[in-house]
Amino acid sequence: GDSVTQMEGPVTLSEEAFLTINCTYTATGYPSLFWYVQYPGEGLQLLLKATKADDKGSNKGFEATYRKETTSFHLEKGSVQVSDSAVYFCARKETSGSRLTFGEGTQLTVNP
Amino acid sequence: GAVVSQHPSRVICKSGTSVKIECRSLDFQATTMFWYRQFPKQSLMLMATSNEGSKATYEQGVEKDKFLINHASLTLSTLTVTSAHPEDSSFYICSAATGTDGFYGYTFGSGTRLTVV
Numbered sequence: 001g002d003s004v005t006q007m008e009g010p011v012t013l014s015e016e017a018f019l020t021i022n023c024t025y026t027a028t029g030y031p032s033l034f035w036y037v038q039y040p041g042e043g044l045q046l047l048l049k050a051t052k053a054d055d056k057g058s059n060k061g062f063e064a065t066y067r068k069e070t071t072s073f074h075l076e077k078g079s080v081q082v083s084d085s086a087v088y089f090c091a092r093k094e095t096s097g098s099r100l101t102f103g104e105g106t107q108l109t110v111n112p
Numbered sequence: 113g114a115v116v117s118q119h120p121s122r123v124i125c126k127s128g129t130s131v132k133i134e135c136r137s138l139d140f141q142a143t144t145m146f147w148y149r150q151f152p153k154q155s156l157m158l159m160a161t162s163n164e165g166s167k168a169t170y171e172q173g174v175e176k177d178k179f180l181i182n183h184a185s186l187t188l189s190t191l192t193v194t195s196a197h198p199e200d201s202s203f204y205i206c207s208a209a210t211g212t213d214g215f216y217g218y219t220f221g222s223g224t225r226l227t228v229v
Contacts, residue, residue, distance in 0.1 A: 036220075043118065043205050043220035044156075089155065098144050098209045100218060104155045 002026055006090050006103035013080055013110050021075040021088055021106045023064075029095030033057075033066055033073040036089040038105070044089065047075075080110045114140045116208050118221025125196055125228055133191045133224045135206035140219075141186035142208030147179075150203040150223075162189055196228040 007022040025031060032051045036044040048057030053068035062077045073090060090103040115138040125131050135145060144163050148156040160176075162168035162183035170176045178200075180192040189208075193200055206221040 034218075041223070041225070043116075043222040044207075045220070046218070099158070099161065100146070100207075102155045105153075107153070 002028055002031070002092060002094055002101050004090050004092050004101055004103040006088075006106050008104070008106070010107035010109060013108070015082055015110055015112050016079045017110075019075070019077040019080045019084075019108070021090075021108070023073045023075065023090030023103055024071050025073065025090075025092050027068075027071045031092040031095055033064070034091040034093070034100070035062070035064055035073070035075050036091060036102075038087045038089065040086075047088070080108075082110045082112050084108060085110045114138075114208070114210075114217065114219040116142070116206060116219045116221045118206055118224060120224060121222060122225045123227070125226070127197055127228055128195055130192055130194045131196055131226060133193075133204055133206075133226075135189050135191075135208070135221045137187045137208045137219070140208075140210055142189070142210060142219075143186065144209040145181075145183055145189035146207040146209065146218075147181060147189075147191050148205045148207065150205060152203075156205065159191075193226065196226070198228045201226055201228045 003026045005024050034049045035047040037047045038044050048059040050057040050066035056065045064073050064075045087105045089105045091100045117136045119134050147159045159174045160168045160170045162181050164186045168181040183189040205223045208219050
């Protein structure tokens, strides 16, 4: 079935470091891909999305490009801040229906 | 933007009692509501999907008689944990989906921390 695989965490970086969180998905159909962020004790917030191959989603300095050839949607940010500390989830929407499938989540901690 | 209000944010209940969690879409109509459960340091596990006016579809392994879902209107869905036990303690999150031109937007509630003692 459809699945999403994220790099394992936790990830700890210093402020202003470069961030990459890897995400790959199963190559069935033409899914839409998402990154969500979850701050402690809260629900999920949409960070960015891409709906077709080669689309780049971007928001708040974060970027991810829908790569069909590598079935990947890696999250990147050039310079992280302490306030970026959170759990990040990669997700795909099944090509039929409205259901989301989430990756395992990656805990990011940014130290000053 | 779209907002889903989830209440309560935290609840502590005694073993054997029932707890109701509400999710309201404040400024849009939620055609579909998803209910997730999240264990500490783990991903979201989809429990069930509900469409307004119809019975919820439960994921394999989720007891429908224990986790009662009602989606009586386009703006309100509820999850009732019946006869709660300590193993039901978890973080529960709802998510509303709306279809616009074939692309679904999702709005998540802020979650409910349930502790059963």
